[in-house]
Amino acid sequence: MSANVGAAMAPPLLALRQVCRDFATGGEIVRVLDRIDLDIAAGEMVAIVGASGSGKSTLLNILGCLDRPSSGSYHIAGQSTHALNSNALARLRRERFGFIFQRYHLLAGLDALANTEMPAIYAGVPGPLRRQRALALLRRLGLGERLDHFPAQLSGGQRQRVGIARALINGASVILADEPTGALDSHHGAEVMKLLTELNASGHTVVIVTHDMQVAGHAHRIVEISDGRIAGDRRREPAVAPSRPEDARRPEAGATPVTHTHAPWDRMCAALAAAARSMRTHRLRTMLTMLGIIIGIASVVSVVALGEGSRRKVVREMAALGTNTLEVYPGPQIGTDTSAGIVRRSSRSLDSVRPRTSCSCPESQIVASGEMFASIAARSPARKAA
Numbered sequence: 001m002s003a004n005v006g007a008a009m010a011p012p013l014l015a016l017r018q019v020c021r022d023f024a025t026g027g028e029i030v031r032v033l034d035r036i037d038l039d040i041a042a043g044e045m046v047a048i049v050g051a052s053g054s055g056k057s058t059l060l061n062i063l064g065c066l067d068r069p070s071s072g073s074y075h076i077a078g079q080s081t082h083a084l085n086s087n088a089l090a091r092l093r094r095e096r097f098g099f100i101f102q103r104y105h106l107l108a109g110l111d112a113l114a115n116t117e118m119p120a121i122y123a124g125v126p127g128p129l130r131r132q133r134a135l136a137l138l139r140r141l142g143l144g145e146r147l148d149h150f151p152a153q154l155s156g157g158q159r160q161r162v163g164i165a166r167a168l169i170n171g172a173s174v175i176l177a178d179e180p181t182g183a184l185d186s187h188h189g190a191e192v193m194k195l196l197t198e199l200n201a202s203g204h205t206v207v208i209v210t211h212d213m214q215v216a217g218h219a220h221r222i223v224e225i226s227d228g229r230i231a232g233d234r235r236r237e238p239a240v241a242p243s244r245p246e247d248a249r250r251p252e253a254g255a256t257p258v259t260h261t262h263a264p265w266d267r268m269c270a271a272l273a274a275a276a277r278s279m280r281t282h283r284l285r286t287m288l289t290m291l292g293i294i295i296g297i298a299s300v301v302s303v304v305a306l307g308e309g310s311r312r313k314v315v316r317e318m319a320a321l322g323t324n325t326l327e328v329y330p331g332p333q334i335g336t337d338t339s340a341g342i343v344r345r346s347s348r349s350l351d352s353v354r355p356r357t358s359c360s361c362p363e364s365q366i367v368a369s370g371e372m373f374a375s376i377a378a379r380s381p382a383r384k385a386a
């Protein structure tokens with residue numbers, strides 16, 4: 001049995017069943033994808049074509065687990081994505097899919113090598129392996145001389161090749177490309193399509209969204225979308241299947257298979273290095289951010305200092321009034337109407353008070369702060385006592 005027949009009989013790698021995608025806009029629900037049924041086998045090269053706004057990117061986003069269907073089911077290699085939470089979907093995306101965008105979406109502050117390495121950092125690939133793999137990919141894609149060039153120093157075609165290297169760094173078996181040649185001239189566009197065709201020949205499943213029929217002509221199968229529905233699905237020739245299924249998971253350029261590590265130290269170093277690079281690249285932004293932080297910290301320190309100063313002042317003043325103050329409250333309780341005649345005495349005069357507290361009112365009390373608490377059985381109103 002030939003590999004192609006084998007591919008036709010194999011269960012689909014990506015399977016959409018009755019998938020709908022609705023968006024709520026302006027108070028009404030707009031159905032962008034309408035009951036899509038689509039199977040894509042491992043090793044196929046599929047072009048999704050259609051007019052602008054027909055739902056191509058929406059479909060690609062669902063295929064790449066960047067979005068979820070509003071209804072219907074999506075199975076990847078037989079596994080339903082319905083019950084997967086966002087972390088599980090992120091893991092699936094990281095391990096299985098590589099994305100190529102029309103506008104490249106490279107990080108301006110990172111050179112070609114660092115941009116390529118970026119997904120591997122999130123995948124927890126150890127530093128040396130990550131670098132080795134990125135170097136191999138970039139050299140294979142003809143960018144060996146441009147490793148330390150920033151995106152602004154690269155041509156459109158070179159940027160897109162960096163984008164392709166980045167898509168492959170984690171050994172993605174499925175390449176999802178949204179208008180990969182949309183921002184390129186015909187020469188660079190042809191170059192990128194040649195690369196995608198080679199990747200497909202080496203076992204990668206490739207799905208390309210395009211409105212350019214010349215680009216779609218590189219694919220073995222063309223799926224046409226119109227108003228969110230599949231309007232046509234034709235094969236130019238049977239899909240090229242990988243000779244061994246695991247080939248599709250194999251990273252390019254002789255890189256060793258993806259190895260994940262959860263070494264926090266390695267990830268921390270990579271994150272710090274990326275942060276330092278970003279700070280160096282965006283100096284003005286960094287300075288303004290630091291200024292904001294300094295002003296914030298200075299404000300907090302000032303407020304705390306003012307509060308503490310005020311507190312100490314009050315404490316000092318209270319201490320001056322302090323432990324030698326005697327307060328005499330007439331009446332049954334503090335705070336009642338009868339407490340109007342509060343009398344204060346210092347400790348020096350306490351003795352002079354005591355002899356005179358022969359008031360007849362049993363409810364009267366003498367209160368002193370600190371150690372000098374005195375409770376005197378009063379027999380006359382405190383006011384008189386004072």
Ligand SMILES: Nc1ncnc2c1ncn2[C@@H]1O[C@H](COP(=O)(O)OP(=O)(O)OP(=O)(O)O)[C@@H](O)[C@H]1O
Nearest residue numbers: 023024025032051052053054055056057058059211
């Ligand atoms: N998040 C969203 N909210 C509301 N409407 C959306 C959203 N995303 C897409 N749409 C709508 O869905 C429709 C299809 O969008 P999509 O991006 O899939 O089109 P497309 O076929 O890729 O078009 P193009 O070729 O211009 O890129 C459009 O009418 C768009 O306005």
Ligand SMILES: [Mg+2]
Nearest residue numbers: 056057058178
């Ligand atoms: Mg689009």
